Amino acid sequence: MSNLRSNIMAWLGRKYFSRLQKNGFDLSKMSFLPDATLAPLRRDGLDPVADLARTRTKEPISRLPLPFGIKGWLVTGYDETKAVLGRTSGFSSDFTNLAEKNIGIAAQQNPGGLGFSDPPTHTRLRRLLTPEFTMRRLSRLTPRIHSIVEERLDDMAATAARDGSVDLVQAFALPIPSLVICELLGVPYEDRADFQQLSMARFDLFGGADASFGAISDSLSYLLDIVKKQRETPGDGLLGMLVKEHGDEIGDQELAGLADGVLTGGFETTASMLALGTLVLLRSPERFAEIRDNDDVVDRFVEELLRYLTVVQVAFPRFAKEDMEIAGTKISSGDLVLCSLSGANRDERLGPDMERFDPHRQTSSHLAFGHGIHRCIGAELAKMELRAAYPALVRRFPEMRLAVPPEQLSFRKLSIVYGVDALPVTLK
């Protein structure tokens, strides 16, 4: 284990990056991981690269090449992914352990929050947040979500009337979840542009880990200020409620980490779903009529889009805490295991013909929100946003079409959350 620790230090440590830069590597242009390791983050348009399906057929748990002798596994099979993500006692997601103890990254650069913690800390934090994500509590946001969507549609119409076309990513996909999360948390909306940038940088592996940790640190110090203000005058949002009801149990740093997890977890993911889901619609405009007024059809459409697009391409890395065997593969204590959710969601074991988008199929057991104790806490909120946004979009703009040839669209290259950079559309 101590050998693994020093390997991880070398892999992620700042000294390594500065040494590389001194040797003439441009980290802003190249990634720090070997090419085969990046296959689960690469796509061919909307589809995972064909290599991923080949790997899944041959070896649903295969070796993942990692630098410096770290032993890694890539899980691409549906059953195997569920087995790994469901085996709580066998794996750790504890970033605190990894970052502070093993890599020596400063505490304020540690993202904290639910996603990177293990029980019992995870259990305690998740229990604090769960009441804020019940349908009853979320339903207070429904009217706000609808008015946010309508405001964005007005804005799109105004931009297109002026410029002839409008970028749906900037005008619709990014502002909706950003506004909804600010509403949920009780965060002031003025600084959303900063947050947009921070969240994008944070998930973007292309700039190297150094860039990501910088972004985490910036967003945490911003949130710490918000938390301190909420401590003085608690509002009605999630942060204010937590301060009012559990103020004694939770410190500012931890609260900021929780808020940061919610903000970054719910922002870029939902934005990507909104943009890429609209692109799927634009490929077959005859679908506009189908989802315009029928709630059941919209529910199925959203569910299938979540599976087909699987925008969170991989779950956060898990570290094996013990020797174990999963589906015949021996995994040793200390191994790193990466679950490819986009690979698992195309597995035939989930159903027939999974490479195809079919909004008429009944799929609810997809893994787009993960599985097990870390399954997305915001899944219902995300679905509320998607179910409100797509029908409103096609109702308002039945003549909406792509403003550029599809081959000119630029997709995110190496990012945990897949997305399209811009989606120019005409509305008439």
Ligand code: HEM
């Ligand atoms: C379509 C949109 C979304 C997708 C595809 C998505 C996907 C995911 C996935 C796959 C995980 C599990 C990661 C893992 O196990 O390593 C996760 C966890 C999480 N998500 Fe989401 N998410 C979405 C929206 C949201 C929203 C709207 C919020 C909050 C407002 C949110 C907050 C979180 C949090 C806090 C976690 C960590 C949960 C835990 O560790 O217990 N997500 N999400």
